[in-house]
Amino acid sequence: MKTVNKSFPSVDGKGIMMGRVAFTDDYALQNSLIVKILRSPHPYAKIKNIDASKALALAGVECVLTHKDFPRIPFTRAGQGYPEPSPHDKFILDEFVRYIGDEVAVVAATSNDICEEALSLIDVEYEVMDPVLNFEEAIDSSHILHPEPEIHEMFPIGFEPLRNIAASYHMHIGDVELSLKESDVVIQQSFYTQAQQHTALEPHTVNAQMDYQDRLVLYSSTQTPFHVRRILSQTLGIPLSKIRVIKPRVGGGFGGKQALHGEMFVSYITYKTKKPSKIVFTRKEVFESSYTRHPMRLDIKLGADKDGTLKAIDCYVLSDTGAYGEHALTVFMVAGSKVLPLYNKVDSVRFHGHVVYTNHTPAGAFRGYGAIQGNYALESAVDMLCRKLHMDPIEFRQKNMMKENETSPIFAIMGEGTEGTAMNMESCKLDYCVKRGKELINWDSIYPHKNVSREKIRSVGMAIAMQGSGIPYIDMGSAIIKLNDDGFYNLLIGATDIGQGSDTILAQIAAEELMTSLDKVIVYSSDTDLTPFDTGAYASSTTFISGNAVLKAAKKMKGLLIEEASKVLKCNVTETDFDGFTFKNTVNDEIINLRDLSNRLTYNEDQKQLVADSSYVGHKSPPPFMAGFIEILIDRETGEIEIENYVSVVDCGTPLNPKLAQGQVEGGIVQGLGMALYENVIISSKGKNITSDFLNYKVPTRMEIKKLVTEFAESYESSGPFGAKSVGEIGIDTPPAALANAIENALGVRMTELPMTPEKIIRALKAKEKRQ
Amino acid sequence: MKISLIINGQLRFVEVEPGEYLLDTLRKINILSVRRGCDNTSCGVCTVLIEGKPVPSCSYLSVRADGKSVTTVEGISDEAEKISAYFGDEGAEQCGFCNPSLALTVYALKKELIHPTDEQVDQYLVSNLCRCTGYISQKKAIKNYLGDQS
Amino acid sequence: MKVNTYMLATSLEEAYLTLQETTENAILGGGAWMKLSTKKVNTLISLDNLGLNGIKEIDGWISIKSMTTLREIETSPLIQSIGKGVLSSCINQIMGVTIRNIATIGGSIVSKFGFSDLIPVLLVLNTRLVFHKHGEISLKSFLESKIVGRDILTEVLIKKCNSPVFFKKVKTTALDFAILNICVSKTEEGFKIALGSRPGLAELAVQSMNYLNQLNTVSENEINQAASMVVKEIHFSSNQRAQKEYREQLAEVYVRRGLKEVLSI
Ligand SMILES: Cc1cc2nc3c(=O)[nH]c(=O)nc-3n(C[C@H](O)[C@H](O)[C@H](O)COP(=O)(O)OP(=O)(O)OC[C@H]3O[C@@H](n4cnc5c(N)ncnc54)[C@H](O)[C@@H]3O)c2cc1C
Numbered sequence A: 001m002k003t004v005n006k007s008f009p010s011v012d013g014k015g016i017m018m019g020r021v022a023f024t025d026d027y028a029l030q031n032s033l034i035v036k037i038l039r040s041p042h043p044y045a046k047i048k049n050i051d052a053s054k055a056l057a058l059a060g061v062e063c064v065l066t067h068k069d070f071p072r073i074p075f076t077r078a079g080q081g082y083p084e085p086s087p088h089d090k091f092i093l094d095e096f097v098r099y100i101g102d103e104v105a106v107v108a109a110t111s112n113d114i115c116e117e118a119l120s121l122i123d124v125e126y127e128v129m130d131p132v133l134n135f136e137e138a139i140d141s142s143h144i145l146h147p148e149p150e151i152h153e154m155f156p157i158g159f160e161p162l163r164n165i166a167a168s169y170h171m172h173i174g175d176v177e178l179s180l181k182e183s184d185v186v187i188q189q190s191f192y193t194q195a196q197q198h199t200a201l202e203p204h205t206v207n208a209q210m211d212y213q214d215r216l217v218l219y220s221s222t223q224t225p226f227h228v229r230r231i232l233s234q235t236l237g238i239p240l241s242k243i244r245v246i247k248p249r250v251g252g253g254f255g256g257k258q259a260l261h262g263e264m265f266v267s268y269i270t271y272k273t274k275k276p277s278k279i280v281f282t283r284k285e286v287f288e289s290s291y292t293r294h295p296m297r298l299d300i301k302l303g304a305d306k307d308g309t310l311k312a313i314d315c316y317v318l319s320d321t322g323a324y325g326e327h328a329l330t331v332f333m334v335a336g337s338k339v340l341p342l343y344n345k346v347d348s349v350r351f352h353g354h355v356v357y358t359n360h361t362p363a364g365a366f367r368g369y370g371a372i373q374g375n376y377a378l379e380s381a382v383d384m385l386c387r388k389l390h391m392d393p394i395e396f397r398q399k400n401m402m403k404e405n406e407t408s409p410i411f412a413i414m415g416e417g418t419e420g421t422a423m424n425m426e427s428c429k430l431d432y433c434v435k436r437g438k439e440l441i442n443w444d445s446i447y448p449h450k451n452v453s454r455e456k457i458r459s460v461g462m463a464i465a466m467q468g469s470g471i472p473y474i475d476m477g478s479a480i481i482k483l484n485d486d487g488f489y490n491l492l493i494g495a496t497d498i499g500q501g502s503d504t505i506l507a508q509i510a511a512e513e514l515m516t517s518l519d520k521v522i523v524y525s526s527d528t529d530l531t532p533f534d535t536g537a538y539a540s541s542t543t544f545i546s547g548n549a550v551l552k553a554a555k556k557m558k559g560l561l562i563e564e565a566s567k568v569l570k571c572n573v574t575e576t577d578f579d580g581f582t583f584k585n586t587v588n589d590e591i592i593n594l595r596d597l598s599n600r601l602t603y604n605e606d607q608k609q610l611v612a613d614s615s616y617v618g619h620k621s622p623p624p625f626m627a628g629f630i631e632i633l634i635d636r637e638t639g640e641i642e643i644e645n646y647v648s649v650v651d652c653g654t655p656l657n658p659k660l661a662q663g664q665v666e667g668g669i670v671q672g673l674g675m676a677l678y679e680n681v682i683i684s685s686k687g688k689n690i691t692s693d694f695l696n697y698k699v700p701t702r703m704e705i706k707k708l709v710t711e712f713a714e715s716y717e718s719s720g721p722f723g724a725k726s727v728g729e730i731g732i733d734t735p736p737a738a739l740a741n742a743i744e745n746a747l748g749v750r751m752t753e754l755p756m757t758p759e760k761i762i763r764a765l766k767a768k769e770k771r772q
Numbered sequence B: 001m002k003i004s005l006i007i008n009g010q011l012r013f014v015e016v017e018p019g020e021y022l023l024d025t026l027r028k029i030n031i032l033s034v035r036r037g038c039d040n041t042s043c044g045v046c047t048v049l050i051e052g053k054p055v056p057s058c059s060y061l062s063v064r065a066d067g068k069s070v071t072t073v074e075g076i077s078d079e080a081e082k083i084s085a086y087f088g089d090e091g092a093e094q095c096g097f098c099n100p101s102l103a104l105t106v107y108a109l110k111k112e113l114i115h116p117t118d119e120q121v122d123q124y125l126v127s128n129l130c131r132c133t134g135y136i137s138q139k140k141a142i143k144n145y146l147g148d149q150s
Numbered sequence C: 001m002k003v004n005t006y007m008l009a010t011s012l013e014e015a016y017l018t019l020q021e022t023t024e025n026a027i028l029g030g031g032a033w034m035k036l037s038t039k040k041v042n043t044l045i046s047l048d049n050l051g052l053n054g055i056k057e058i059d060g061w062i063s064i065k066s067m068t069t070l071r072e073i074e075t076s077p078l079i080q081s082i083g084k085g086v087l088s089s090c091i092n093q094i095m096g097v098t099i100r101n102i103a104t105i106g107g108s109i110v111s112k113f114g115f116s117d118l119i120p121v122l123l124v125l126n127t128r129l130v131f132h133k134h135g136e137i138s139l140k141s142f143l144e145s146k147i148v149g150r151d152i153l154t155e156v157l158i159k160k161c162n163s164p165v166f167f168k169k170v171k172t173t174a175l176d177f178a179i180l181n182i183c184v185s186k187t188e189e190g191f192k193i194a195l196g197s198r199p200g201l202a203e204l205a206v207q208s209m210n211y212l213n214q215l216n217t218v219s220e221n222e223i224n225q226a227a228s229m230v231v232k233e234i235h236f237s238s239n240q241r242a243q244k245e246y247r248e249q250l251a252e253v254y255v256r257r258g259l260k261e262v263l264s265i
């Protein structure tokens, strides 16, 4: 392999670092109307009246929009395959507001200041209603979030809005109750995870303008440009053909931009007024009014035999989707489907639960997508079980976990909202990952802990994880490759680079197959007018799905080239050799190079444009696997934790660009560590998020991250492009459980709620002392 | 109010409001490498150099910059290009939203600190958040750059 | 921030008089905090042209002019002559270099932030302040009273001292506000202990200090005693960063560790 499995710098890195125009707001026209949203100060209220007359009277105010301006069409903002597994339970604007930060009215004005003043001049009369703020009390509460009759599910997802249930699900294999009864050792524990925030550094940003063909052109910082176009058309009634969505560089997504946040408003305003407009969320809006991770309670029961054979897993999940049900069912499903198969030898499994509405900021997609929550619970529970069994947690895992060529019945049962797809693990080097990680972290010399001083203890902990590679039979990616004179190519892809480097690795795939150098493949992505369809950047699908599409297109292009060359060389295609630069007639050794061929095709003889296209839909979703190991120093008197090292050994098949793959893993690890240790979300008793800025919501800084060791297992997934599986999400899954396990290995206390702050650790220690 | 700024070596006169922040002024005149990530001094993507010192332009009043030199990454493009090569080698470039300001701060660091320790480098750059990379690749790239350039 | 007029004061007196005109006028320090906290100002009074910058040594005291930035203090060689450079290591933990390049010592003191990392250290260091109208006053009196009205801080005076000072900022990440600040010193004058970010404004633990200062020798037992006295005499409370109980635990642990460190035991 010449171009793949090699670490090329990303194709856009240099230009971005040098400050070139790149991100959505850089493309906004200077004369854009500024769009801002008046947001609800109440967690739940009915809007009785909106008086915007004073705001409208202000010079420079273009318009003020309220729910009366929009057709009452229920939809979902979630950018997912259509029909969506998310309920259509939201209106562009509604007469009800369902969380602090929900949209009340929209202002467009000629400047930021005027816009803000206009917002302050809008008088809204609210009828304040009792909110549901405790998700454990949401089901069958007398306060119903969504009584409106128009809302609906697109296909059965267990949607019962009158019970505050956005989705529910039940599956079982075998008889869990019986298996638990037959087990020698059983443990049972509930775990709580918080509403983590994505905090991509670029806030949600959109701008719109009408082009000279009177079409709406949108620049959007989105992970799903094609879904954006579809949803805009569906909700605003603008013909699809009149909308063009361009995704420039995106300053981080992590799932937060897998939805529409300001798109409806700028589109409506620009389409109506014909004036350009833009919206840039404030950081507070990003926190309060975009998406969070679904907070969950996971009730786990495990049963095992004395010899350490895991027999049963029982898992009930209660998930809080907030005010709207975006990604409600699918995130919940992944908490099971991409976690439970790790232990595929059990007699029985049960996975069931509810996703409930509350008057919180809506939850949505977030890297890990349920798997991190499920992983934290299951991998914590496994260590608890090992403690009870007096068994080494690594030995236990080695005995019970998924191995190569094995399968789990769960794959066939659980998909994302629908049934799943059966598959064998053709590539699964989890065994190696565990063994290698154990060496790298120096497990045997530290486990369970070492006293460093009177105050400090060193300990280790670990967890294993899996994810998926796209959604089979749903996610589609496509690619077009075009030959240019001078012998270079354009690669046009719908796939959405949000910083993960997909433009680079997809170009690498094309270059590899076309046997050319990376600079000969000019990649352009995510423009609904110019690039072919792609579902977008989510579900760890890009490398596998879009990558396969690119590979197929490149193969086709190679075929076309050889065909044209053979005509020039006057031989059969089978007699034509191609090394990426030169075609050779193997019979008479006559040659023509690619440059001459392409120039000839363009200008001289038998002129034509060579274009190859292809699409790909997955028939399975080969999981990447990893083992994560943490080493910490913990202060036994204050609970303060220093993260000394995090070792990741990952099986993602062939890492197409090892450095970029490493970046994906490490970025995920650090976000996972943030969720595990620092990123506390505090909602006041009135339902207000009081941690809605970087001063109060603490993401890891470079001071906390001292050492990460990341390695890849040698692995080859035959269904993936050049053996690749996905690597975008898996990194985030293990840190919470690995850290919880390390804390227990140090102090003997089990942390069952994220984040595991020093304060909570001290509280748990004190409670333990009291008990003894 | 009219103020004069020496932006990347060029004298420019700009009309500003008395309460206007430098970030808005710069974007207004199409210096677009300076971006807004938080608006309250806690993310770093708005960093510019005033008289060579890195400051958060989101919280620095434009009027205070009157007569001063303002450097953005556009003004150190040769250096940024060099830094980017080191980042590229380590796979340290992801979304890049943090990168122009980070390059600028690294450049200021190089001028200000002689033979800094790894910890001093981290401390100097701590308010440049990055949500993508997990930092280690950035640290390696910066270390290599500083090592080769000194 | 909405500002009607920006005024570059030509003298302290002019700045002072403008400040007195209306409560809608304000002094601009580095402006970092004002960006967060102030929505509207009538006349914003800049002290930029009044030469209020710089650090000097005068008769065994270090003088820091009020518009000196935190970064200038942190990197000043003169500052190393106070408590073995404790101010540098304290300031070093306040956000990042960029904000320290604009935040001033004046704004940091006048604001009387409960979360201040600087104030507990300055308290332990016998700091004196000079205001334009009010003249000189100890930091302790300034914090405890309101006798200094709307005035302009011009200078901060800190006695040079060679003794070690222990400072600990308990925090979540490097860019966090303190959950608790603990500062402990031992000089010829005896022990001093200050607790900040309780979350209220920093205070000296006077009773524990007196207890320690009347002892002839201080060993493990007395240290433990003093640490538990701190928890009793200082009022801690809860906020989003920590509960009262955890702050109490931290105070006890770090006062103990601080005393041991300054005593080198
Ligand atoms: C995001 C952020 C995080 C921070 N984190 C921390 C932290 O972790 N620990 C910590 O200790 N500090 C922290 N600070 C505070 C910082 O260190 C400064 O103390 C703060 O910014 C005030 O200094 P300034 O120069 O910016 O004051 P300004 O914002 O200019 O002024 C603050 C107030 O003081 C008044 N003022 C300023 N100078 C004078 C003067 N000479 N005379 C009279 N009045 C004056 C102003 O009118 C204003 O009311 C933080 C600040 C910010 C913005």
Ligand code: FES
Pocket: B035, B036, B037, B038, B039, B040, B041, B042, B043, B044, B045, B046, B047, B056, B057, B058, B059
């Ligand atoms: S925008 Fe200025 S620091 Fe974040």
Ligand code: FES
Pocket: A201, A251, A252, A499, B093, B094, B095, B096, B097, B098, B099, B129, B130, B131, B132, B133
């Ligand atoms: S690369 Fe995305 S924030 Fe740093």
